Amino acid sequence: MAQSFSVRYAESLESVEADAWDACANPPDASDSVGERHNPFVAHAFLRALEASKSVGARAGWSPAHTLVEDSRGRLVACAPAYIKTHSLGEYVFDQNWAQAYELAGGRYYPKIQVAAPFTPVTGRRLLVAQDAPEGARDALILGLQGLRKASGASSIHVTFCTEEESVALSDAGFISRAGEQFHFVNEGYADFDDFLSRLTARKRKSIKRERREALGDDLKIDLLTGSDIRPAHWDSFFEFYMDTGARKWGHPYLTRAFFDEVGARMADRILLVMARRGARHIAGAINFLGDDAIYGRNWGALEPLPFLHFEVCYYQAIEFAIRRGYKRVEAGAQGEHKIARGYRPTITHSAHHFADARLGQAVSDFLTRERAAVAEWASEHAAELPYKTEPGG
Template sequence: MRRSPKVSDATGTTPVVKVAQGLGKVSAAEWDRCANPGSPNQAGGDETHNPFVSHAFLSALEESNSVGGRTGWSPIHLLVEGSDGTLDAAAPCYLKSHSMGEYVFDGGWADAYERAGGQYYPKLQVSVPFTPVTGPRLLVRDGADDGARDVLLGGLRALRDQIGASSTHLTFLTEGESEDLAGRDLLVRTDKQFHWVDDGFGDFEGFLAALASRKRKAIRRERRDALLNGITIHRLTGRDITEADWDAFFAFYIDTGSRKWGRPYLNRRFFSLIGERMADRILLVIAKRDGRPIAGAINLIGDVALYGRNWGCIEDHPFLHFEVCYYQAIDFALERGLKRVEAGAQGEHKLARGYRPVTTYSAHDIADPGLRRAVADYLTRERAYVAAAQEEYAEAMPFRKGEVE
């Protein structure tokens, strides 16, 4: 752990700004008081516990070597200690030598800048690795010294300049955090995802009743057909998840990852570590045929939302992906009283299954004025495109007219 340049806050005091090259020496309790203070975060979100920014999740990435080493994701977390030595704020930050595993694509920016003679890498990435899930990125504990968020952002800019990074990217921000950073001269980028939102449905049948008749019949048929051929569905949480279950799920994950992008990001040890540390925050959905696991999906459980992450299978069956990833998630959310299901990146096919278009946000702090101007111009046009697309998606939602705004 080392200190970065000092940054004074608005009160004139000088907080201590440190860089931690890993969470091993950072108190889990202090980090989590910033990441998940138990009330809606100060960045404008409604979630009171986002499992992805927890010490347990991020440290599991490090201890399993899913980040660090030659992965191109080098932990370089920023910490702000207040006048009494307490951790007031933190940012999960990584020094990046590429743009993979981020789900906010800036490869075109890198190519253009390097063709013009610049050096885009290294860059700083404030995010949860391999995780396209909205959440706070500038983590500030309740009761922190005034100006802690300003100091954290100032520390990121000082760190960027100190190490010669081209830029800092804060991805999958809450809307409130993106608005705050736009007011601090960062460039805001938008994109889209599809989330299921509980509109007071009560149960799955209540959800279906809100859909247009044709869509309702299609979902019932998909759920029925997914369970043909002797397939059964099993939902596991907490102590019910065994190492054998993780073995099965990892086989699914490897198969899908290898076919989609060549090298899956997460290794087997990572899943054991989160199983040890945060099993009560995990929902593992396993499909079996004649008692043999053939497919599965992992979800993480917040206080407000269920977050779908990885899916995989070793046998292909019609509609099984929809059942395991989408319909089981909706069932679970309704049973737990969760407000929404966030089903990850991309996937327009989710729209027909009751998932709604939502806007996602990122913010970008670019050092070179020329590159900044070019990116700012591009983002103006891209935001307009995303907004127009969202309007079209909203028109295509499968709900009966008048049932859902």
């Protein structure tokens, strides 16, 4: 007998039991196609912190419409972090050109449906299905997202930074696949940072040693803070860094000061703050979130434009921490070809898109066919630029 499902939508995760959501988002003993057993950015605690701090919401142009699938007993068996959006900011998979072209042709691109971890270019599961969900739960979830699009009058659905397996499933459901490129450090079982350096060419090895030495000089120290070691004063300092960088880089920082208090209270053990200190005063820092297999570098900032400090705080400290704690990889955010010289490998990312207007869908499909080929070529070229030795003693 086929299982029957019901679909509903939640305007806030406050109305969704955390354990029920997390049983779908991060089921125990699970792994997915990117080898991640726990992804902090789809956890109830992280998404709820965004809502409670008003980092997302109607005023931010990210109105939660989380899609929930329940079985015949009313048990949550699948869900997706979904938002009705009135702009394309904070996504890192860029579709502004699509919006402009569609509106010039007389269409209305916004609102649209975004299935994502807001402001977070991190690959992970987006179609969250409990391990013991009945067959058909994911199909019901995809249908639920399509129902949300119709009910909200949205032009499209965008599932960003999903897994490759999810991208294939969405393609089978009529979505259009898109590829992107990031750069990730892969821990090849290094004994320590020096062991990692020993695998690089002599020139790159010397360059990284020089960068690390000059980044800190004689007067900067690094504090690694997690769990109860993170105090309100640390968040005050980090928010100052974040606002300075955000104002210069984007013009509109997305996260509120309250977000850092909220996320710190809800999941401090999943956070690593790397803070550069001169004397008693912190002058730069980066926030990382900890999965079970990966370290995710997110935001950084500095009050002084010191050479190489960004590389030390964001890249080298994360690599060193990953090696010491046995993490499989470090994901240091979107884009950044400069990461290649520091040992970060090109990695293909995936998203999936569905359009109500078949003409727009066909135009986007044609563009993405060409773009996917270009991304594959870029990744191949970048792989050839990696600084690892090809022969012993190089």
